[in-house]
Amino acid sequence: MELLGSAILILARWDVVAALLVGSVGGVIIGAIPGVGAAVAIAILLPATFSLDPIVGLSALLGIYGSSMYGGAIPAILINTPGTAVNALTTYEGTPMTERGEARRALSLAYSASFYGAVFSIVCLILLSPVLAWIAPMFGSREIFLAALLGVILVVLAHRGQILLAGMMAGFGIWLNTIGLETLQYSQRYTFGQTWLSGGVDLIVVVLGLFAISQAFVLLVEPDKRAHAEPITGGLLSGFKELAVYKRVAAASGSFGVMMGMIPGVGEFTAQFLSYTYAQKTSKTPEAFGKGSPEGLIASETANNAVPAAAMIPLLALGIPGEALTAMMLSVFYVHNVIPGPGLFQNQLDFVVAIYLALLVLNVLVLVFLLFSTNILLKVIEIPTRFIGMAVLTLSFVGVYSLRNSAIDCAMAAGFGILGFIMKRFSLPIVPVILGMVLGGIMENKLRTSMMRVKTPFDFVDRPIAFLLFLIIIIVLASHALGLWRGFRSARESGR
């Protein structure tokens, strides 16, 4: 109780409340604009939050992270265009419902499912806290190295169909992180004699280039898209009643969201896919899926929104981000000298609980906002896409230039913008670059420190958690190799 009181004290400040409000409302609006998304918004706002208190900056970014998918459901349902990439499955069910005159029902279901998924995930996070506080100190350097290695492997393997490219991009990220002065032998790496490279390549410059500037280029180069959605009449609370009818699907989807969110590199897409498949397979009307099934909509939105809170688990407990957005948040922690990892749970548990509470509050704020302002948000959908591209490019300048007032940073970010633009045109994997950078740095540091106490290779896995992680890595790699072998064999047999 004392801990809860202390956490509430951290949050009970006007600037924290304002940040939560701005973040959550802003996140919904950004999510509702097709082609922007939380990653772009967080990348742009990240440097602006550096001057704020850690909890204020994090509240604003958490607000965007946790609320963008609510907003993303609106265009997915009304104009068949997902606001954020992870709302893609929502279009399968939401659009047919709108076409048969059930737009209000679809939106109401999406809001209630999203709210349920988010709250379910936060409750799991709170219940898991004592376990995390108990387990986290068992993670030493070698365990964190192995967890980061597992994260890189999972990120690469999660890109089924593009695994080789994802591996190449993860390698690129690892290499990018090594540029500049290394602090063990104080030698320069890949600076080519250029002093401006001695400080290395800043993660935020890469993030802004690959996510924000590239998206601005995409929007500016492509023809304008203008959408129109009919206003919604009637209340939007009825979805909660209908959600209770499909409580089995909601519970399973929330669980998938939490489990997939906790595993680094997996995230919303896998959670959504598993939930949707489960809902379809266990439904009494599987033929309705793809034609406006409420179960499909619930599965998609519940799983999506259960991921953000769960993704905070590896970040807070181990300091290992599972995807690009949490990787960006990691830099906010570092800037304020708040180091996520085992020590955070031991020394600043009230800060951790405050983050959980902030997540809870922001979901309530978002729901209230959506219930009263959905029709206003329809105006946002109508903004021409090239105009949005212009806004994103202008805002990207704030993000990059305010870091160090460096034109070189801006040039680098613009270069990464071109790279991201080309990769987005081909739907090539961008996230492995970011995670390669972040996890590569963690792996380098932790491997060095852990090797001081390691005499033989077996010493590396002689502790229970290290052994367990090593075993998981072997199982993941072996099962993937087995899958490849089966695919190869069946392709050869069908070719005969």
Add this chain to the structure above:
Amino acid sequence: MTQHREESIQRPGVLIFIALFVLFSIFLLSQLSAETRFVPNGKLVEQPRFWPAIGVLLMVGFGLAQIALRWRAKAGWDPGEVAVWLRAFEYLVWFMAYVAVVPVLGYLATTIAFTTSLAFRQGYRGVRSLGAAALLGLTIVLVFKTGLSVKIPGGAVYEYLHGPLRNFMIVNF
């Protein structure tokens, strides 16, 4: 999702991108010994060269494997796609011009000029659209520089202003 990803690798132009990327990776590999240090008698994992080597080898290895697979499947070439890449460079130039002018004219004037002229370039000719673009620029400055006090230095032209107005402009715009 998997099918979409596989199809995206089949698109014309992907091979050009991957080939350029692999060439860049091979160049980096060729520079490994010159650009990183090897400490004699040091532990392998403590070598400054160790992690750059891992990164570059992953880039080269996975990249070559991808090319080998794609080469067998179907090699694509579409000059039109490369032309689209080049169109993005125009906006890179716009962006860098914006970066260059801000320290001279100041954040407020440059941002409003940038959003308005870029809107004009995008084909928005109406007073309402151009006004909205100018308002967007003003709002961005008011939110970030005036409100959140992000670190963007005042323009060189502010030096010509006198006394309190000069300070006001430097701090807020």
